[in-house]
Amino acid sequence: MPESVEKVPIKLKVNGRLHALSVEPRMLLVQLLREELDLTGTHVGCDTTYCGACTVLMNDAAVKSCTMFAVQADGAEIVTVEGLEKDGQLHPIQKAFGDSYGLQCGYCTPGLMLSALQLLSRNKQPSEKEIRKAIAGNTCRCTGYQNILKAIQLAAQNMKGA
Amino acid sequence: MKEAVTMLAQLGDDAKLLAGGQSLIPLMKLRFASPQHLVDLNFISGTSYIKEENDALSFGALTRHAEIETSPAAAKIPIVHDCAAGIADVQVRNRGTIGGSLAEADPSGDWATVLMTLSTEVRCLGTNGSRTVPLRDFIKDAYTTALGHDELVSAVVVKNPPKGSGGAYLAFKRSAPVYPTASAAVQLTLDGDVCNDAAIALGCVGLTAIKAKEAEAALRGQRINEKTMAATIEAARAAADPQSDMRGSADYKRALVGALVKRAIEIAVQRARGERVEVSHIYA
Numbered sequence: 001m002p003e004s005v006e007k008v009p010i011k012l013k014v015n016g017r018l019h020a021l022s023v024e025p026r027m028l029l030v031q032l033l034r035e036e037l038d039l040t041g042t043h044v045g046c047d048t049t050y051c052g053a054c055t056v057l058m059n060d061a062a063v064k065s066c067t068m069f070a071v072q073a074d075g076a077e078i079v080t081v082e083g084l085e086k087d088g089q090l091h092p093i094q095k096a097f098g099d100s101y102g103l104q105c106g107y108c109t110p111g112l113m114l115s116a117l118q119l120l121s122r123n124k125q126p127s128e129k130e131i132r133k134a135i136a137g138n139t140c141r142c143t144g145y146q147n148i149l150k151a152i153q154l155a156a157q158n159m160k161g162a
Numbered sequence: 163m164k165e166a167v168t169m170l171a172q173l174g175d176d177a178k179l180l181a182g183g184q185s186l187i188p189l190m191k192l193r194f195a196s197p198q199h200l201v202d203l204n205f206i207s208g209t210s211y212i213k214e215e216n217d218a219l220s221f222g223a224l225t226r227h228a229e230i231e232t233s234p235a236a237a238k239i240p241i242v243h244d245c246a247a248g249i250a251d252v253q254v255r256n257r258g259t260i261g262g263s264l265a266e267a268d269p270s271g272d273w274a275t276v277l278m279t280l281s282t283e284v285r286c287l288g289t290n291g292s293r294t295v296p297l298r299d300f301i302k303d304a305y306t307t308a309l310g311h312d313e314l315v316s317a318v319v320v321k322n323p324p325k326g327s328g329g330a331y332l333a334f335k336r337s338a339p340v341y342p343t344a345s346a347a348v349q350l351t352l353d354g355d356v357c358n359d360a361a362i363a364l365g366c367v368g369l370t371a372i373k374a375k376e377a378e379a380a381l382r383g384q385r386i387n388e389k390t391m392a393a394t395i396e397a398a399r400a401a402a403d404p405q406s407d408m409r410g411s412a413d414y415k416r417a418l419v420g421a422l423v424k425r426a427i428e429i430a431v432q433r434a435r436g437e438r439v440e441v442s443h444i445y446a
Contacts, residue, residue: 049188062255064253064254072202089439136339137254
């Protein structure tokens with residue numbers, strides 16, 4: 001591996017804020033978010049494209065940020081869990097996860113909420129089957145998923161008309 | 163695309179193409195691949211499309227699985243929709259590409275298995291121009307294709323199946339993000355009760371997707387009944403060449419192949435008769 005790698009300038013919007021920075025081409029998007037921008041809500045679980053703890057939205061599509069290079073997000077709009085809350089108000093998805101006990105240790109929760117956000121922004125009234133499919137790429141080792149399903153159903157209800 | 167090919171040629175063996183990255187990046191983390199240079203195809207415009215032309219469906223190499231999953235044009239060939247909608251999970255389907263999947267030639271990949279049951283051609287672009295390779299000649303071995311070092315996949319062209327044809331793709335998986343334990347793709351053409359043509363491919367049970375030719379022969383020209391079905395399943399199980407691994411023993415996978423082929427034939431028959439049948443993979 002080369003000792004020093006030439007950095008690449010990139011510009012990207014994260015949670016509505018424009019950032020211009022220089023990154024090593026081998027840096028992963030999740031490292032950029034956590035280590036350069038200090039947005040540590042996005043977690044690294046398995047680091048093998050399995051668990052989905054690192055899920056963020058890139059241009060409105062859920063992606064595993066451990067399986068993308070930061071330079072690939074040049075020009076993109078990223079939403080992380082820190083971008084869900086608006087003006088001190090929890091996002092309906094965040095509120096529903098709390099109200100439905102959709103989390104225990106909370107490690108997988110940011111990723112699950114971003115997967116839920118992709119689903120609910122494209123499908124206002126998802127069936128249980130559709131919810132299950134939408135979160136199939138997010139592993140939770142605590143809840144058994146039942147309350148996560150309830151949380152997303154509740155969020156869908158509360159987001160109606162929004 | 164031409165620029166990417168030129169870069170590949172200049173950088174030599176230390177360079178790799180980066181498409182969706184959903185296999186390559188994990189392989190790099192494990193140091194199974196350690197390219198010194200990556201040529202990222204994602205910023206090249208016009209490489210992601212689904213076009214209906216000349217009685218065929220053309221996919222740009224960088225077309226994401228998710229785009230195929232939601233494409234009304236792709237839904238006209240139900241087995242193609244089955245494949246796209248069942249690959250891994252939402253996040254992986256949002257990034258992973260059809261061209262990248264074929265070019266990687268993972269023995270457990272879904273696209274090669276499915277597209278082997280259809281008339282599929284792979285468009286390859288190299289420094290010496292472009293050429294078209296039938297899929298059966300494109301996949302050479304596990305992780306090995308007909309692509310030269312300075313070549314890339316530019317498009318995948320799938321001929322529309324004839325009238326009276328129906329297909330289905332089923333995989334058995336332990337969970338969504340993992341590769342299937344085994345999978346089966348079946349495309350049948352019916353004339354009344356008689357099966358005029360049959361294509362059967364098996365995934366994850368050999369070094370490449372396996373075309374189960376004797377299983378196809380057991381159906382071709384026959385009525386589909388208990389007897390011909392049993393012969394087909396037996397031949398499909400014999401065609402499988404599975405390895406015992408963490409996903410299951412070889413015997414288990416062979417048994418699984420039989421069950422998957424049976425179900426896929428049943429759904430393919432329904433679809434060939436014009437019925438709408440929704441398919442989802444089977445989870446352990």
